[in-house]
Amino acid sequence: MGKYFDFERFIDTIPKIIPQLSVTFSIVLVSMIVGTVLAIAVAVLRIQRIPVLHQILGIYISFMRGTPLLVQMMVVYYGLPLLVQGLFGININTWSTIIFVDIAFILNEGAFLGEIFRSAILSIPPIQSEAGYSIGMTRLQTFTRIVLPQTIRIIIPSYGVDLIGVFQNTSLVFTIGGVLDIMGKAKTLGTATGHALEAYLVVALIFIILSLILRFLFFLINQKLQYERR
Amino acid sequence: MIEITHLKKSFGKQEVLKDVSFKIQKGQVVTILGPSGSGKTTFLRCINFLERAEEGELRIGDTRINLRKASRKEILNVRRRTAFVFQNYGLFYHKTALQNVMEGLVVVQKIPKDEARKRAEAALEWVGLSNRKDFYPSQLSGGQQQRVGIARAVALNPEVILFDEPTSALDPEWVGETLDVIKKVAKKGITMIIVTHEMSFAEEVSDKVVFMDGGSVVEEGTPKEIFTNPKEERTKKFLARIIPQDMYYI
Numbered sequence: 001m002g003k004y005f006d007f008e009r010f011i012d013t014i015p016k017i018i019p020q021l022s023v024t025f026s027i028v029l030v031s032m033i034v035g036t037v038l039a040i041a042v043a044v045l046r047i048q049r050i051p052v053l054h055q056i057l058g059i060y061i062s063f064m065r066g067t068p069l070l071v072q073m074m075v076v077y078y079g080l081p082l083l084v085q086g087l088f089g090i091n092i093n094t095w096s097t098i099i100f101v102d103i104a105f106i107l108n109e110g111a112f113l114g115e116i117f118r119s120a121i122l123s124i125p126p127i128q129s130e131a132g133y134s135i136g137m138t139r140l141q142t143f144t145r146i147v148l149p150q151t152i153r154i155i156i157p158s159y160g161v162d163l164i165g166v167f168q169n170t171s172l173v174f175t176i177g178g179v180l181d182i183m184g185k186a187k188t189l190g191t192a193t194g195h196a197l198e199a200y201l202v203v204a205l206i207f208i209i210l211s212l213i214l215r216f217l218f219f220l221i222n223q224k225l226q227y228e229r230r
Numbered sequence: 231m232i233e234i235t236h237l238k239k240s241f242g243k244q245e246v247l248k249d250v251s252f253k254i255q256k257g258q259v260v261t262i263l264g265p266s267g268s269g270k271t272t273f274l275r276c277i278n279f280l281e282r283a284e285e286g287e288l289r290i291g292d293t294r295i296n297l298r299k300a301s302r303k304e305i306l307n308v309r310r311r312t313a314f315v316f317q318n319y320g321l322f323y324h325k326t327a328l329q330n331v332m333e334g335l336v337v338v339q340k341i342p343k344d345e346a347r348k349r350a351e352a353a354l355e356w357v358g359l360s361n362r363k364d365f366y367p368s369q370l371s372g373g374q375q376q377r378v379g380i381a382r383a384v385a386l387n388p389e390v391i392l393f394d395e396p397t398s399a400l401d402p403e404w405v406g407e408t409l410d411v412i413k414k415v416a417k418k419g420i421t422m423i424i425v426t427h428e429m430s431f432a433e434e435v436s437d438k439v440v441f442m443d444g445g446s447v448v449e450e451g452t453p454k455e456i457f458t459n460p461k462e463e464r465t466k467k468f469l470a471r472i473i474p475q476d477m478y479y480i
C-alpha cells in the first residue's frame with residue numbers, strides 16, 4: 001500500500017480528474033436551467049390552486065423533498081423505462097445513463113426551487129400585480145414583467161445556496177450506471193491504483209473552490225440587483 | 231360619459247356595496263366622500279375589475295359591460311381606457327420613475343420606445359419630477375412617488391382616472407404638492423373620480439360631490455349643495471365631524 005498520502009500523486013491526480021468537470025457541469029447546467037423553468041411552472045400552478053392538479057403537485061413536492069436524491073435517481077433510472085414502456089410502448093433503456101440522471105435532478109430541482117419560487121411570488125405585494133392590471137397589461141405580461149423580475153431579486157441568495165447544493169449532489173451520480181463525473185473518476189482511479197485518498201482530496205478541493213466562487217458570484221449579483229438602497 | 235348602474239358587491243356575508251348607481255359626464259370631476267369602510271375603495275376597484283362585482287353594469291362611452299360577467303377581453307378594454315391612482319402609489323419597485331411611466335406606453339399601447347420615452351419624460355416634467363426620472367420608488371418621498379403614479383396614469387391618456395385617497399398615505403408636508411398636481415390634471419379636462427378626505431380640495435375641484443355611507447350613495451350634489459347645505463342627516467354628521475369649523479369660511 002505504501003504511504004497513505006503522497007503529495008506527488010496528489011498533483012498527478014489533478015489533471016486526470018479535471019476533465020470530468022465537464023460532466024459535472026453539464027448535469028448542473030441542465031438541471032438548473034430546465035429545473036428553473038419547471039419550478040416556475042410548479043410555483044404558479046400551486047398558487048392557482050387548481051383542484052386535483054394542486055394535490056398532485058403537493059404529492060410530487062412531498063416526495064421530492066421527503067426522499068433522498070439517490071432514491072429518486074434509482075426510481076427514475078429503473079422506473080421510468082418501465083413506465084414509458086407501459087404507457088407508450090417505447091423502449092428507452094437504450095438512452096444514455098446521463099439522461100436519467102438529468103431527469104432526476106430536474107425533477108428534484110423543480111420541487112425545491114418550486115417551493116422557493118412559490119413563497120417568493122407570494123411575498124410580492126398584490127398591489128404590484130394590480131398596478132400592472134390597472135395600466136392594461138394582461139395577466140401574462142404582469143407576471144413576466146412585474147412579478148417575476150421582483151421574485152428573482154428576492155430569491156437570488158436562496159438560488160445560490162441551491163446551486164451549490166446541486167453541485168455537491170452530483171457526487172452521487174456515479175452510483176447510477178457509473179456516470180464519470182469528478183467523483184466517479186476519483187473512485188475509479190482509487191480502485192485502479194489502490195490509492196484513493198489523493199483523488200478524493202482533489203475532489204474535495206474542487207468542491208470547496210467551486211462553492212467559494214459561486215458564493216462570491218451570488219454575493220456580487222445580489223449587490224448589483226439591490227434597487228432598494230434607502 | 232361613464233355610468234355605473236345597480237352595482238352590488240359582498241365580501242362573504244358582508245354586503246359592501248348595496249345597489250350603487252353613479253354617473254359622470256366627460257371632463258367632469260366627481261369626488262366621493264364617506265367614512266372609512268363605506269365601500270369607496272371597493273367601488274373604484276369594481277370599476278377597474280380589481281374586484282368582481284356580483285351585479286351591475288358599466289357604460290363607458292358607447293360600450294356596455296356587465297360587471298359580473300365581463301370577459302377577459304372586455305376587462306382589458308375597460309382597463310385600457312381607465313387609469314388607477316392607488317392610495318399606496320403602486321409603483322413598480324424594480325423600475326425607475328421613467329420606466330414606471332413608460333411601461334404601459336410600450337407594453338400596452340405598443341408605442342415605439344423612443345417615442346414612449348419622450349412622452350414619459352414630458353409627463354414627469356409635467357408633475358415636476360424631471361430631476362428624479364432615474365430614481366427607484368424606494369429613493370423617492372411619498373409625495374414624489376404619488377406624482378409618478380399620477381404621471382403614469384395621465385401619460386396613458388385614459389378616458390377616466392380613478393383616484394383612491396391619493397394623499398391619505400402621505401406625510402402632511404407632501405399633501406399640498408400632490409393635490410396641486412391633481413388640480414392640474416383636472417384643469418386638463420380629464421374625467422376623474424376621486425375618493426378623498428381633503429374637503430377644501432374636494433370643494434375646489436369637483437363638479438359633483440357624492441357622499442357614501444354603509445355601501446350606498448346617501449346624497450349627491452354640487453360642492454356648494456353638499457358642503458353648505460347638506461340635506462341628509464348622515465351627511466351633516468359626517469361633515470361636522472370631519473371639517474374644522476373655520477373651513478366653512480373658505
Ligand SMILES: Nc1ncnc2c1ncn2[C@@H]1O[C@H](COP(=O)(O)OP(=O)(O)O)[C@@H](O)[C@H]1O
Binds near residue numbers: 246266272
Ligand atoms: N378584500 C376584502 N375582503 C374582505 N372584506 C373586505 C375586502 N376589501 C374590503 N373589505 C371590507 O369592505 C368594506 C368596505 O371597504 P372599502 O371599500 O375599503 O371602504 P372605504 O374605502 O370606504 O374605506 C369594509 O368593511 C372592509 O373591511
Ligand SMILES: [Mg+2]
Binds near residue numbers: 270271272395
Ligand atoms: Mg378606502
